[in-house]
Amino acid sequence: MTDNTINNGAKVEPLRKARPCPECGKPSARDHYPFCSDRCRTLDLSRWLNGAYAIPVADDESKADFPDEQ
Numbered sequence: 001m002t003d004n005t006i007n008n009g010a011k012v013e014p015l016r017k018a019r020p021c022p023e024c025g026k027p028s029a030r031d032h033y034p035f036c037s038d039r040c041r042t043l044d045l046s047r048w049l050n051g052a053y054a055i056p057v058a059d060d061e062s063k064a065d066f067p068d069e070q
């Protein structure tokens with residue numbers, strides 16, 4: 001009975017719900033999924049690369065190599 005309720009009002013969607021572009025929030029285009037355009041894809045990629053270089057070095061890990069036993 002639950003199935004009937006769902007099927008009654010629901011339109012058939014050929015694709016999953018379009019997600020907004022993570023870069024600018026516009027509806028994503030299939031060609032550039034999940035982005036809306038190649039420009040936003042490039043922007044996101046460059047941001048990613050910049051972020052990778054900006055990962056801070058954890059001081060605690062270097063300390064682990066030199067225990068305070070002496």
Ligand SMILES: [Zn+2]
Nearest residue numbers: 021024036040
């Ligand atoms: Zn976009």
